[in-house]
Amino acid sequence: MIKHIYRAEIVFFGKSNLKDLISCFDFIDEFEEIPSLTSSENPIIKEKINKYNLDFIISFHAKTFILKFLINTNAKKVITRNRPISIFSLKCKCVFVSFIKRFYKNRNDEFKMLYYARKINPKLFDKEIKNLNFDIKIKTNIYNKNIINNFLDQNNIKDKNLILLNPFSISAFYTLKLVDYLRLCQEIISKFKDIYIIIPSYEAVHKDFIREFKTFFKENPQRIYIFKNDDNILNICELIKRTKCVISPSTGVIHLASNLEKSSIGLFSEKDIIFWETFNKDYVLLNKTKEELSTYDILEIINEILLKLKRYL
Known part of the structure; x- marks a missing residue:
């Protein structure tokens, strides 16, 4: 959208595990890995940001220390949500999220992102947005297909x-505690005789997860x-494409499933349902945190x- 409306060059700053995902989208010109x-x-x-001499930085994270850092870069403008530091900074253009929540029925985060893009040039944005068709479905590649094929074959x-x-x-x-998700697995296997469950894991949690899995x-x-994944998120995307359904709390995996238009059952709070609507809008509503659940x-x-x-099924 920003690429086509403003004819902009786009630099995406993010962690290394996002690099493969970002490579799917040809409208992003540069990926800059940052911790x-x-x-x-x-x-x-700061040095990595300053070398691009940016006209705008869009930040969806609005903690005070992050905004203070971005204001001190050489970018001309910072587009972010309203916070005291951003409201009183001449360098910031503010998106008043509370206003959007109150006066617009569509309050999910994808919708809100349009307001960040509009801040660049509202008049041009309003003129061009109606002419755009969005195709942002994630595309996997032969490497990811081979990884998942090998896992399924093995x-x-x-x-x-x-x-x-x-x-x-x-x-x-x-969400649920890990032991309760394992209990859910046990019940699914007991109730549905032709269902096979895949649990995606990754390095940071794998060792502790395997210990609890074996204990249970x-x-x-x-x-x-x-399925123990490496840092390549596209492997998870390819795995999602092979499934009948995804069961997950409101986190990256279920948002990937929505992008891929796969059915899911989301363990969501009311706030999650508003801001992170899924493809098929099927939720189990949680009104208590995992520590509060009886x-x-x-x-x-x-x-x-x-x-x-x-x-x-």
């Missing part, structure tokens, strides 16, 4: 009914498989997931 910003001073990141599940169940989330408070199941369970709550959630899962 996480943890304070308002980081000369390495486990002899290539032509089976596959469910992808993701128990991992860094930022979602409204004691012996290797039938029809539950673990044993009865967990059983009710599992039973609701089992009922919903039937429609996708």
Whole structure:
């Protein structure tokens, strides 16, 4: 959108694990790998940003220390959400998210991103936006297809009914504990005799996950498989494309499923449903954090997931 409306050159700043995903999109001219910003001073990141002499930086993260850092780069303008530091900075153009939440029915995050792009040049944006057709579906490549084919062949599940169940989330408070996701796996395998579950894992969580997995199941369970991914997110995309349904809290995996137009069952809070609408809009509503859930709550959630899962098989 920014590329076509403003004829802009686009630089995407992000962690290394996003590089393969970003490579899918030909409208991004450069990918600049940067570590996480943890304070308002980081000369390495600042140097990487400053070398581009940017007209605009768009930041969806609006913590004070991040905005302070971006204001001190050589970018001409910073587009971000309203915060005291951004409101009173001549360098910032603010998106008033609370206003959007209150007065617009469509309040999901994809819709809100349009307002960030509009801040560059509202008049031109309003003129051109109606003429655009968006095709941002993620495309995998032969490498990803081979990785997933090998995994499915090794486990002899290539032509089976596959469910992808993701128990991992860094930022979602409204989810289940890992042991409860394993209990869900157990119930799915018990109730559906022709279903095969794949749990995607990654380096940062894998060791602890395997320990808890073995503690819970004691012996290797039938029809539950673990796919340990590397940093290539496109492998997960290819895996999602092979499944009947994705079960996940509100995190990257289920958002990828929505992009790929795959059915999912989201363990979402009310806020997640508003801001991160999924492709098929099928949710189990969680009104308590995982620490607050009682044993009865967990059983009710599992039973609701089992009922919903039937429609996708």
